[in-house]
Amino acid sequence: MTMRDIEIKTEDGTAKAALILPSATSKAGVILxxxxxxxxxxxxxxxxxxxxxxxxxxxxxxFYRFGAYGPYDARTAFSDEKLRAELMGMVGGTTQEMTQRDTAAFLEALSENGATGPIGAVGYCMGGGRALNAAAAYPGRIVAAASFHGGRLASDAPDSPHNNAASIKARVYVGTAGVDGSFPPEQSGRLAEALRTAGVDHIIENYIGADHGWCVPDNGAYNEKGAERHWQHLTTFFAETLR
Structure with missing residues (x-):
């Protein structure tokens, strides 16, 4: 496989991105x-x-709208008040609507690099809700959307992903941490109801014993057993939908 840095023109500027291409030519792509x-x-x-x-x-x-930032140590950044404030400022300042608009350019970048077929989306933490909202915004292109330890997936915010369930045509997989204040049981129930009412093929799975951030190897909450379970479910999910 090959990996290279690219720049993607969006409505609001230029987003840097890493593009990793498989060894064999493939028309299927994934936005992470x-x-x-x-x-x-x-x-x-x-x-x-x-x-x-x-x-x-x-x-x-x-976060490209903020210019140069970081890098941040995922194990310690939130323990530093200044760094936490910086990060939360960028999270709050990058709205769901911004990412939905940006995703048009992301999809075009994949197409320009040969991924003209079905696209999957997967997001972690703040990216989880963005993966689901991307599927709602681009139902003709994104056929699979997965969220792992995504927060606020069914909150009271107008841009909460559960409000866009009726627009989702993709299959959906949601993996939740056993205990996660950003996605409590009442939100899980609300999301499930919205997806079911909309007729979305979906699974919401609770990873008991895992904490928020368990999938990402440099996160302090990383759980190897839980992460491998996530990989098993994610690769099967994409194999069933993208191939």
């Missing part, structure tokens, strides 16, 4: 929506693992 700590080696390793399954994988920088 980052967590709150931004693009970095841990996410690129995850993207390479997906590319090893035969997909062109794009890891865009969702």
């Amino acid at each position: 929506y980052m967590d709150a700590f931004g693009p970095r080696a841990a996410l690129y390793e995850m993207a390479e693992r997906l590319a090893g399954e035969g997909y062109a994988v794009l890891v865009p920088d969702l």
Whole structure:
């Protein structure tokens, strides 16, 4: 496989991204929506693992509007008040609507690099809701959307993903941490009801014993057993939908 840095023109500027292409030509692609700590080696390793399954994988920088930032240590950044404030400022300042608009450019970048077929979306932490909203915004292109330890998937916010369930044509997989304040049981129930009412083919699975952030190897909550379980479900999910 090959990995290279690219720049993607969006309506609001230029987003940097990592593009990982599989060894064999593939028309199927995946957008990996980052967590709150931004693009970095841990996410690129995850993207390479997906590319090893035969997909062109794009890891865009969702915080590009803020210029240069970080890098942040996912294990310690939230323990520093200044760094936490910086990160939360970028999370709050990058709206769901911004990422939905950006995704048009992300999809075009994949097409320009040969991924003209079905597209999957997967997001972690803040990226989880963005993966689901991307599927709602581009139902003709995104056929599979997965969220792992995604927060606020069925909140009271107008841009909460559950409000867009009726627009989703993709299959959906949601993996939740056993205990996660950003996605409590009442939100899980609300999301399930919205997806079921909309007729969305979906699974919501609770990873008992896992904490928020368990999938990403440089996160302090990383859980190897839970992460491997996530990989098993994610690769099967994409194999069933993208191939």
